[in-house]
Amino acid sequence: MISANLSAVFYLISGVLFILALRGLSSPETSRRGNLFGILGMFIAITVTFLSIGNFANGFIFVLIFLLIGGLAGAFIAYKIPMTAMPELVAGFHSLVGLAAVFVAISAFLNPIAFNLGSPGNIKLGSLIEMSIGAAVGAITFSGSIIAFLKLQGIMSGSPILFKGQHPLNALILISIVILIYLLCSSQSSNLFWILLAVSFIIGFLLIIPIGGADMPVVISMLNSYSGWAAAGIGFTLENTALIITGALVGSSGAILSYIMCKGMNRSFFNVILGGWGATDQTSSSQNNKEQRPVKSGNADDAAFLMKNASSVIIVPGYGMAVAQAQHALREMVDTLKKNDIKVSYAIHPVAGRMPGHMNVLLAEANVPYDEVFELEEINNDFANADVAFVIGANDVTNPVAKTDPQSPIYGMPVLDVEKCKSVLFVKRSLSPGYAGIDNDLFYKENTLMLFADAKKMTEEITKNL
Numbered sequence: 493m494i495s496a497n498l499s500a501v502f503y504l505i506s507g508v509l510f511i512l513a514l515r516g517l518s519s520p521e522t523s524r525r526g527n528l529f530g531i532l533g534m535f536i537a538i539t540v541t542f543l544s545i546g547n548f549a550n551g552f553i554f555v556l557i558f559l560l561i562g563g564l565a566g567a568f569i570a571y572k573i574p575m576t577a578m579p580e581l582v583a584g585f586h587s588l589v590g591l592a593a594v595f596v597a598i599s600a601f602l603n604p605i606a607f608n609l610g611s612p613g614n615i616k617l618g619s620l621i622e623m624s625i626g627a628a629v630g631a632i633t634f635s636g637s638i639i640a641f642l643k644l645q646g647i648m649s650g651s652p653i654l655f656k657g658q659h660p661l662n663a664l665i666l667i668s669i670v671i672l673i674y675l676l677c678s679s680q681s682s683n684l685f686w687i688l689l690a691v692s693f694i695i696g697f698l699l700i701i702p703i704g705g706a707d708m709p710v711v712i713s714m715l716n717s718y719s720g721w722a723a724a725g726i727g728f729t730l731e732n733t734a735l736i737i738t739g740a741l742v743g744s745s746g747a748i749l750s751y752i753m754c755k756g757m758n759r760s761f762f763n764v765i766l767g768g769w770g771a772t773d774q775t776s777s778s779q780n781n782k783e784q785r786p787v788k789s790g791n792a793d794d795a796a797f798l799m800k801n802a803s804s805v806i807i808v809p810g811y812g813m814a815v816a817q818a819q820h821a822l823r824e825m826v827d828t829l830k831k832n833d834i835k836v837s838y839a840i841h842p843v844a845g846r847m848p849g850h851m852n853v854l855l856a857e858a859n860v861p862y863d864e865v866f867e868l869e870e871i872n873n874d875f876a877n878a879d880v881a882f883v884i885g886a887n888d889v890t891n892p893v894a895k896t897d898p899q900s901p902i903y904g905m906p907v908l909d910v911e912k913c914k915s916v917l918f919v920k921r922s923l924s925p926g927y928a929g930i931d932n933d934l935f936y937k938e939n940t941l942m943l944f945a946d947a948k949k950m951t952e953e954i955t956k957n958l
Contacts, residue, residue, distance in 0.1 A: 493948065494540070494543045496544075497939065499540050499543075499544045499733075500733060501645075502536055502537075502540040503537065503540060503732075503733035503734040503737070503748075504733070505533075505536060505806060506533040506534070506536040506540070506734050506737070507533070507733070507737035507738070507741075508533075509529045509530070509532055509533030509536070509777050510529075510530060510533045510737060510738055510741050510826075511527045511741065512526070512529040512955075513529040513530030513533060514526070514741060514745055516529055516818065519862075520586065520852060520862050520865075521862055523856075533888055534732075537734035537738070538559075538755060539544030539577060540734070541732065542555055545568065551894070552584045553880050556696040556826060563643015569581065574817075575814055575817075575850075575853065575854055575857070576811075576815050576817075578847060578853075578939070579644050579708070579709075579712055579845070579847040579850070580641055580644045580645050580849065582712055582716070582842055583637050583640040583641040583644055583712060583715065584591065584637065586592075586637040586640075586712075586716060586718070586719045587633065587634045587635075587637035587638050587641065588721035589630075589633065589635035589722065589723060590602070590629075590630040590631065590632070590633030590635075590636075590722055591630065591634045592630070592723075593627065593629070593630030593633070593719075593722035593723060593725070593726045594627055594630040594631050594634065594689065595723075596626075596726045596729075596730070597623050597624075597626055597627035597630065597729070598627070598689075599683070600619075600730070601623060601627075601685055601730055602946045603845070604619075607619075607727070607729070607730060607798050607950055608731075609623075612798060613680050614680070617677060618728075619728075619729050620676070620677050620680065621673070621677055621906075622725050622726075622729045623725070623726070623729045624672065624676055624677065624685075625672045625725045626722050626723075626725025626726040626728075626729060626809075627692070627726075628669055628689075628692040629692075629718055629722040629723075629725060630692075630725075630726070631689050631692035631693045631696060631712070631720035631721075632692050632695055632696040632699070632718060633696075633715055633718040633719045633722050634693065634696060634698075635692075635693045635694070635697045635698065636694075636696035636697070636699055636700045636711075636715055636718070637695055637715050637848060638696075638697075638709065638899070638955025639696070639700040639701055640700055640711050640712065640715060643700075643708065644708060652701070652702045652703065652928055653701040653702060654702055659663070659701060661698065662695065662698050663701060665691060665694065665695045665698070666695060667750075668691060668834075669688065669691055669695065672684055672687060672688040672691065673688065676688060696927075698822065700737075709753055709843040709845070709848055709850075709881070710750055710753045710754055710843070711805060711841075711893060712847045712848065713746055713749040713750040713753055713847075713848055714746065714747075714750045715746075716742065716746035716749070716825065717744075717745075717746025717747040717749075717750055718743075718745050718746075718803060719742060719743075719746075720738075720739045720740065720741065720743030720744070720745075720746055721739060721743040722739070722744065723735055723738060723743075724736050724738075724739025724740045724743055726739075727739050749848060749900070749933040752842070753842060753848060754878045760819040761762050780843065785935075785936045787935050787936055787940070787942050788884030788940065788941050788942065789941070789942045789944055790917075790941040790942070790943060791915040791943070791944070791953075792943070792950060792954045792956070792957055793951035793957055794941060795882075795917050795941070795950075795954045795957075796954050796957035796958050797880070797957075798879075798880055798915050798917065798941070799829060799834070799880055799917075799954070799958065800832065800834075800958060801879075802834055802879035802880045802915075803827055803834065803835065803879055804834065804836075804837075804874075804877070804878045804879050804880075805824065805834055805835070805836050805837075805878065805879065805880045805881075805882060806836075806837055806839050806871065806874065806878045806880070806881050806882070806913070807826065807837070807839065807882050807884065808838075808839045808841075808881060808882065808884065808886045808890060808908055808910060809822070809837045809840070809851045809855065809884050809885070809886060810841075810844050810845065810849075810851070810883070810884065810885040810886025810887060810889065810890075810925070811837065811842065811845050811885055811886070811887075811945055812884060812886070812887070812919065812920060812921075812947050813851075813854065813884045813885045813886075814845060814850065814851075814854055814885070815885065815947070816946050816947035816948040816949075817856040817948060818884060818885075818947040818948035818951050819854045819855060819857060819956070820857075820858045821859075821948050821951040821952050822858065822884065822951050823858040823860055824951075824952075825858075825951050825952075825954055825955040825958070828955055828958045829958065832883060832936060832958070836864065837854060837865075837866055837871060837874070838860065838862050838864055838865045838866065839866055839868070839871045839872075839881075839908055839941060840852060840865060840866065840867055840868070841868050841876075841886065841889035841890075841907070841908055842867065842868060843889060844886055845888050852865065858939050868901045868906060868908060870910060871908075872906075872909050873909075875908070875911075875912040875913050876909070876911045876912040876913075877912060878914070879913070879914050879915065880913060880914070880915045880916075880917060880918060881910045881913040881915070881916045881917065882914060882917045882919070883910060883917065883918045883919065883934075884919045884947050885918070885919060885920065885934065885947050886908070886926070887926030887932055888902060888907075888926040888930075888932070889907055889908055889928070890907060890908050890910045890911075890932065890934050891907055891926070891933060891934060892906045892907065892911050892933045892934055892937075893930045893931075893932070894906075895907065895932065896933075900930060901929075901930065902930065905949060909942075911934055911937050911939070914939060914940065915939055915941065916934065916937065916939055916940040916941065917941050917943055918934065918935065918940055918941070918942050918943065919943045919945065919947050919950050919951070920942065920943070920944065921944060921945070921946065923935055923942075
C-alpha cells in the first residue's frame with residue numbers, strides 16, 4: 493500500500509500524460525506518440541489505484557484475472573475490428589463506460605461504508621449529489637450508445653424515429669431527473685435511486701432515436717463527451733483524482749469536438765444534444781424526381797483518359813472507400829499520377845465517414861503524406877480551378893442540394909464544392925442515396941461521369957490504364 497500523498501503525485505503524473513496524449517492526437521504526425529502517452533498514463537493510474545487499497549493483497553489474484561480478461565478482450569477486438577466498423581466499436585465502448593459508471597454508483601450507494609461515504613441512509617450530501625449525477629449521465633450514455641451502435645450497424649434504421657409529442661416528453665423526463673436527484677439527496681430512498689436509473693436509461697434511448705444518419709458523427713462525439721462526464725462524476729464520488737482528471741478531459745474535449753462538428757454541419761449544438769436534428773419528414777424535390785433523371789456512366793478507360801490529360805486532381809474519399817478498403821489502391825493510383833507530373837490533393841469533409849477523423853485515419857494507414865490532405869475550409873475554393881475531382885464513395889458531403897433545397901434534411905450543411913470541377917468522376921456501386929437518405933444532385937450534373945463498380949476494383953483498373 494502506498495501513501496495518499498504519493499498516490500496524489502502519481503495521479504498528477506498520469507493526468508499530465510493524458511493531457512499530452514490529447515495534444516498528440518490533435519495531429520496525425522504525433523498521434524502514435526499521443527497514444528503511447530495515454531497508455532502509459534492509464535497504466536500508472538490503474539497501478540496506483542490498486543496499490544492504494546488497504547486490502548489489495550487479499551484480492552490480488554482476482555484483480556489480475558479481471559485485468560487479464562478485459563485486456564485480452566480489448567486486444568482481440570482491436571486486432572479483429574475492420575476500419576469500417578470503427579464507429580460501431582466506439583459507440584459500443586462508450587456504452588461500456590456509461591455502464592461502468594452506473595455499476596460503481598450502485599456499489600457506492602448500496603455499500604457506502606466501503607467507499608468512506610458514510611453509512612446506508614446517511615451518505616454524505618456532496619457524495620450523493622456526485623453519485624446521482626454520475627449514475628444518471630452514465631445511464632444516458634449507455635442507452636444512447638446502444639441506439640447509436642444499432643443505427644451504425646444497420647440493425648436499426650438510420651432514419652429518424654419520430655412520434656407525436658416527442659420533444660415535450662424528453663423535456664419532461666429531463667426535468668423529472670433533476671427533481672429525482674433533489675428528492676434522492678433529501679430522503680436517500682433506495683426506491684428513488686432505482687427510479688432515477690430507470691428514467692435515465694429511458695431518456696438515453698429517446699434522445700438518440702430521432703437523430704438521423706447524417707448527424708451520426710456528431711452523436712458519436714457527443715456520447716464520448718457524456719462518457720467523460722459520467723466518469724468525472726463517479727471520480728468525485730470515489731475521491732479518485734485520476735478518474736476526475738481523465739473524465740474531465742474526455743468530457744470537455746468531446747464537447748468541443750461536438751461543437752466543431754456541429755459548426756461544420758451548420759447544426760445547432762443544443763438542438764443536437766437534445767435530439768432535435770434529423771427530425772424531419774420532408775424530402776427534397778430532387779429526390780422525388782430521381783427516376784426521371786438520366787446520368788452519364790463510364791469505365792476505367794474513360795476515367796484514366798481524363799486523369800492523364802489533367803494538370804490537377806482532387807481526391808474526395810468517403811465511406812464507400814472504407815467499405816471497399818480502397819485506400820491502398822487509391823494511394824497507388826495517386827503515385828502513378830504524380831509520376832506524370834499531375835498535382836494531386838485530398839479533400840476531407842469534417843463528417844466524411846461515420847465518425848470524426850474516419851477518412852484521415854484510413855489515409856494515414858495507406859501512408860498518404862499529411863501535407864496532401866486538406867480540410868473543407870482549406871481546399872473548397874480549389875475545386876473551381878481543378879481539372880478532375882475523383883469522388884470515391886463520398887455521398888452526402890458532396891451533395892449540392894445542401895445549398896439549394898431548404899426542405900432537404902442536410903440544407904445549410906457546408907459541403908465540398910465538387911460540382912465546380914471541370915470533370916467529376918464519382919465511384920459508386922449504384923445511385924442509392926447516402927446515409928442521410930436523400931438523392932445526390934451531383935450524380936446528374938453535366939460534368940459528372942458515374943463509375944458504377946466496387947471502389948477498390950475500379951481504382952485498380954484506372955491505375956492499370958494510366
